[in-house]
Amino acid sequence: MTTQTLPGKADSSSFYRWFGRKFLQYVLVLLIALTINFGLPRLAPGDPLIYFMGQEVNTLTPEQRLRMNRELGLDASVLEQYGNFMAGAVTMKLGSSTKFGKPVTTVLRERLPWTFLLVVPALILSPIIGIICGAYAAWNRGRRRDLLLLTSMLAVNAMPGFWIGMILIAIFAVNLGWLPSYGAVPLTSANDFHYMVEVIRRMILPVATITIASVGTNFLLTRSSMLETLGQDYILMAEAKGVSKRGVIYRHALRNALLPVYTHITMSLGILVSGAVVVETVFSYPGIGRLLYESVVARDFPMMQGVFLLITVGVIAANMLADLTYPLVDPRARTRKPMEGTA
Numbered sequence: 001m002t003t004q005t006l007p008g009k010a011d012s013s014s015f016y017r018w019f020g021r022k023f024l025q026y027v028l029v030l031l032i033a034l035t036i037n038f039g040l041p042r043l044a045p046g047d048p049l050i051y052f053m054g055q056e057v058n059t060l061t062p063e064q065r066l067r068m069n070r071e072l073g074l075d076a077s078v079l080e081q082y083g084n085f086m087a088g089a090v091t092m093k094l095g096s097s098t099k100f101g102k103p104v105t106t107v108l109r110e111r112l113p114w115t116f117l118l119v120v121p122a123l124i125l126s127p128i129i130g131i132i133c134g135a136y137a138a139w140n141r142g143r144r145r146d147l148l149l150l151t152s153m154l155a156v157n158a159m160p161g162f163w164i165g166m167i168l169i170a171i172f173a174v175n176l177g178w179l180p181s182y183g184a185v186p187l188t189s190a191n192d193f194h195y196m197v198e199v200i201r202r203m204i205l206p207v208a209t210i211t212i213a214s215v216g217t218n219f220l221l222t223r224s225s226m227l228e229t230l231g232q233d234y235i236l237m238a239e240a241k242g243v244s245k246r247g248v249i250y251r252h253a254l255r256n257a258l259l260p261v262y263t264h265i266t267m268s269l270g271i272l273v274s275g276a277v278v279v280e281t282v283f284s285y286p287g288i289g290r291l292l293y294e295s296v297v298a299r300d301f302p303m304m305q306g307v308f309l310l311i312t313v314g315v316i317a318a319n320m321l322a323d324l325t326y327p328l329v330d331p332r333a334r335t336r337k338p339m340e341g342t343a
Contacts, residue, residue, distance in 0.1 A: 022323055026316050033312045037305055038085050089309055095302040099295065104306035107291065112310075115276055115287035117203055119269075122210035127265050129211070130218025135254050137219070138226030139245070150223070157216025165209040165282040172205060179205055182284040206283045210276065214268070221264055225257035232256075266322035269314065 060068065088094050094104035130153075137149040156164075173181035180202050229235065230253050238248050277289035284290065288307060295303040 022320070026320050030312065030316055033316075034086065034089055034309065035082075037308045037312070038082055085305070094306045094309070097295075097300050097303040099298040099300040099303065104302050107303065108288070108306055108310060111286060111288050111291045114285060115280070115289065117199075118206050118210060118276055118279070118285065118287060121203070121207045122214065123265070123268065125207070125211045126214045127218050127261070130215045131222045131254070131258065131261060133215075134219040134222025135226050135249050135257070138223045138230060138253075138257075139249050141227060149219070153216045153219040156212055157220070159213070161209060161213040161278045162282050164212050165205070165279055168205050168209060169282075181205070202285075206279050206285050209279050209282070213279075217264065218261060221261045222254075222257060225260050226253055229253045229257040263322050266325065267315075267318050269318035269321070 092105050096103050097107055100107050133149055133153070137146045140146045169181045172179045226249075235248060235253055276287060277292055279285070280287045280289035281293045288310065292304070292307045294300075295307060
């Protein structure tokens with residue numbers, strides 16, 4: 001993959017061309033993802049109503065089957081269905097959920113805040129822990145502290161999220177009884193202190209699970225980038241000038257080593273929403289991940305399409321954010337011209 005940098009401010013026409021190409025690329029990716037989302041269930045063999053009703057479809061009379069197809073929009077041609085689906089994706093009119101009996105967008109609005117309550121703290125804690133530990137390990141490369149951190153992070157990175165969650169439940173919910181193991185309290189606008197405490201208590205284990213499951217990647221990226229940066233001449237010059245150990249690590253080396261870590265963090269904005277499926281299922285947490293699981297089990301086709309659309313848009317938006325903000329983090333990207341022939 002060829003890296004393309006943002007043109008300088010002086011060349012505004014190059015900037016607009018760069019931005020236009022990027023925007024068209026992401027629009028094309030979104031169209032392809034939506035087409036796959038639309039096509040996969042319809043390419044599957046068998047009666048499409050099976051995905052909505054399961055084996056109960058065999059009890060329908062021909063009149064009931066015809067009415068169900070009409071209500072679900074399956075009586076139209078594939079092209080008409082595709083056009084209706086794309087129009088619904090643009091206008092956010094995604095139909096009604098067969099499981100919840102509500103519009104898909106309504107259910108998504110109800111569940112999305114719960115996922116944000118888990119993902120946002122994890123997105124803050126995981127990079128902070130991973131960056132600090134990665135920088136410290138790189139500075140102490142080859143020593144016992146580095147080997148201990150590296151071994152621990154590799155072990156954590158190899159653990160599946162559901163297993164981490166089950167271990168935390170067994171320790172803190174079952175054995176110690178400190179925290180609840182599942183569920184959440186309804187979100188309200190109340191400022192009651194005890195209510196807020198209960199919300200936080202039920203967030204701790206899921207947030208800890210997502211953080212632990214993702215901190216290893218941030219650690220390894222930071223450590224690898226730091227090892228490369230610490231070998232640069234300007235780091236040796238800073239040490240020769242008598243800059244303190246902390247100053248060399250955090251003021252000189254880490255600022256340049258964070259560039260690939262920053263890209264990973266911005267892209268994780270969309271990935272963690274889909275990655276919360278397992279964690280929310282383990283803790284019975286009413287977020288988007290749990291909603292996707294319930295929709296698959298209930299064969300709620302409109303809801304599945306709505307959740308997949310939300311995840312797809314989230315991932316694409318996160319990638320676009322990384323592309324647009326990377327030149328703000330790395331000043332060198334603002335001064336270099338895009339390479340001829342790059343996409």
